[in-house]
Amino acid sequence: xxxxxxxxxxxxxxxxxxxxxxxxxxxxxxxxxxxxxxxxxxxxxxxxxxxxxxxxxxxxxxxxxxxxxxxxxxxxxxxxxxxxxxxxxxxxxxxxxxxxxxxxxxxxxxxxxxxxxxxxxxxxxxxxxxxxxxxxxxxxxxxxxxxxxxxxxxxxxxxxxxxxxxxxxxxxxxxxxxxxxxxxxxxxxxxxxxxxxxxxxxxxxxxxxxxxxxxxxxxxxxxxxxxxxxxxxxxxxxxxxxxxxxxxxxx
Numbered sequence: 001x002x003x004x005x006x007x008x009x010x011x012x013x014x015x016x017x018x019x020x021x022x023x024x025x026x027x028x029x030x031x032x033x034x035x036x037x038x039x040x041x042x043x044x045x046x047x048x049x050x051x052x053x054x055x056x057x058x059x060x061x062x063x064x065x066x067x068x069x070x071x072x073x074x075x076x077x078x079x080x081x082x083x084x085x086x087x088x089x090x091x092x093x094x095x096x097x098x099x100x101x102x103x104x105x106x107x108x109x110x111x112x113x114x115x116x117x118x119x120x121x122x123x124x125x126x127x128x129x130x131x132x133x134x135x136x137x138x139x140x141x142x143x144x145x146x147x148x149x150x151x152x153x154x155x156x157x158x159x160x161x162x163x164x165x166x167x168x169x170x171x172x173x174x175x176x177x178x179x180x181x182x183x184x185x186x187x188x189x190x191x192x193x194x195x196x197x198x199x200x201x202x203x204x205x206x207x208x209x210x211x212x213x214x215x216x217x218x219x220x221x222x223x224x225x226x227x228x229x230x231x232x233x234x235x236x237x238x239x240x241x242x243x244x245x246x247x248x249x250x251x
Contacts, residue, residue, distance in 0.1 A: 007032040007158055008057030012081075013041075013048040019250045020047040020086030022079050022104075026095030027120075027171060028147050028160040029228075030057030034094060037230055040239035044247065047086050051078040055167070060160040064141055066167055068175035075100040079108065088112040088250035092242055094230055095201060096120055099176050102209075105190075106182040113249035115242045117193040118201050118227050121209040123177040135165050149199045149227035157228045183212040191218045191245040193229060193238055200227040218245065 008030035021041035023034045031038075031050045038050040054070035055063030083089050090113045093101035098119025105114045124132075135143065147159030190213055194206040210217050220241055225232035 002059040002062055004052070004057050005030065005158060007035075008052060010052040011035065011038060011048070011050040013038070013046075014085070015042065015045050015047050017045050017047060018087040019045070019246070020049070020082040020089045021246060022075075022082050022089060022091045023048060023050045024075055024078075024091070024093035024097035024100050025050075025053065025056065026093070026097045026228075027168070028056070028060070028063065028145065028163060029095070030158055032057075032158045033228055033231055034092075034097065036235055037092060037239055037242060040243050041092075041246065044243045046090075046246065047082055049078045049082040051075065060142060060162045060164065063160065063167055064164045066164075067170040069170075071096070072100060072103055072175065075104060076107070079104055083108075090115065090246040090250050092117070092246075094118060095227065096171055096175075099171070099179065102183070102186075103175065103179050105186050105188055106179065109187065111188055113189045113191065113246060115191045115193075115245060116206075116209070117229055117238060118195055118198050119192075119205060119209065120171070120176050120201050121183075121205040122180055124172045129169070129172065132165055132169050136169060140165055146200050147228075150232045151197070151224060151226045152232050155231050157231060180208075180212075183209060184214045186213060187215040189216045189218070189245070189249050191220065191242060193220045193222055193241075195222045195225050195227060195229050195232075195234075197225075198227045
């Protein structure tokens with residue numbers, strides 16, 4: 001495995017309090033995209049876990065063989081760490097991190113609340129999955145990157161310059177597709193941030209989630225930011241609103 005890219009390290013913060021926040025990054029990204037939110041939770045007195053998911057934050061070659069089972073394992077292990085020391089836990093995630101946030105919510109109904117930023121929530125259309133399977137069958141391992149969808153020209157996301165095909169198939173086939181049937185049974189409060197202009201995950205994913213979700217949903221529209229909104233013009237809106245939400249649902 002390659003060395004960890006500077007800034008992509010996982011992070012753990014122990015405040016010694018009763019409240020915790022698990023913060024999860026997205027597909028082909030790394031903890032740097034969520035560090036600002038993690039630090040906002042820490043500044044508000046939360047214990048924090050910010051894991052680096054398998055295959056991320058090093059080189060794309062390390063991600064090629066990884067699958068949903070690897071990332072969900074890592075997210076669940078991080079949840080176990082913070083739940084072992086905190087009475088109430090909130091989980092927050094961006095993009096695939098949002099998908100993993102929802103997966104953890106379905107798996108752990110004791111979670112106090114969920115914060116999703118531009119989450120992937122719906123199965124890919126059959127024609128898109130067919131195209132991905134066709135690429136994989138032809139031996140294509142990667143295609144051009146989907147990272148750094150940010151409106152602010154002064155900011156660049158630390159993410160891979162290629163997208164692993166088989167890993168993307170696994171994300172939707174093994175993760176998002178089965179998860180999409182579970183939203184109606186979930187009851188913990190959900191705060192849902194949606195970028196109006198997202199070039200990676202269409203806002204329809206947020207609409208689908210909000211319509212299907214079984215618990216209370218707080219919607220926040222992000223007018224100025226693209227997909228990686230936690231590093232974009234609206235990042236402080238996310239930080240402030242997410243910390244306020246978490247403080248309310250995790251007493």
